[in-house]
Amino acid sequence: MSPTNAPSASPSHPAAIRPWLVETLHRLAPEFGTDIPDDTPIAEHGLSLDSLALIELLAAIEDRFGLQVAEDEITVEHFGTVRQLLDFLSDRLPASPNYS
Numbered sequence: 001m002s003p004t005n006a007p008s009a010s011p012s013h014p015a016a017i018r019p020w021l022v023e024t025l026h027r028l029a030p031e032f033g034t035d036i037p038d039d040t041p042i043a044e045h046g047l048s049l050d051s052l053a054l055i056e057l058l059a060a061i062e063d064r065f066g067l068q069v070a071e072d073e074i075t076v077e078h079f080g081t082v083r084q085l086l087d088f089l090s091d092r093l094p095a096s097p098n099y100s
Helices: 014-028 051-065 082-092
Strands: none
Touching: 014 051, 014 082
16 A cells, blocks of 8 residues: 555544644653653653642543543553553544544
8 A cells, every 4th residue: 555545543543642642741741852752751760740740641631532541540551651651542542533
């Protein structure tokens, strides 16, 4: 399939969610700099989001996507890095709404 015939990323695909997530993370960690690579840790040794910033991130996710994240889902597997959070959100969000 040629690039012009390739399907576009579905709205729940990480590429469709990433711009919003990076903008939100910049707001929560403005001292981090201009680029936030996908392998950046969200907490220690990365963005260094504290518990209050994490609560703000969860509230932003709920406001933007209508998605409530259960306490037992707030794990290193889901919130360890930007990529892991993108994958978690992509898995949890329906494919039809446009979130970009």
